[in-house]
Amino acid sequence: MLKNEDGSVKISSDEDIQVFEGEEERIKIGRIGDELYGIRISNNSGAVMETDNNGDLWLKSRLSV
Numbered sequence: 001m002l003k004n005e006d007g008s009v010k011i012s013s014d015e016d017i018q019v020f021e022g023e024e025e026r027i028k029i030g031r032i033g034d035e036l037y038g039i040r041i042s043n044n045s046g047a048v049m050e051t052d053n054n055g056d057l058w059l060k061s062r063l064s065v
Helices: none
Strands: 007-012 016-021 024-031 037-043 046-051 057-059
Touching: none
Parallel strands: none
Antiparallel strands: 007 016, 016 024, 024 037, 037 046, 046 057
């Protein structure tokens, strides 16, 4: 696990790649569901953006960059 003052990155065979802000998972790359592999980006309300097994992108409503 890599940590700094604002968050951490965890890489494991069980949970794949996760980026945390405090205790909240913000980004997950790998297995994000029972039969779903891809990337999920979350905010305080839950998933904002994620991919499906085909690589298609699902965006909940808006994305501020």
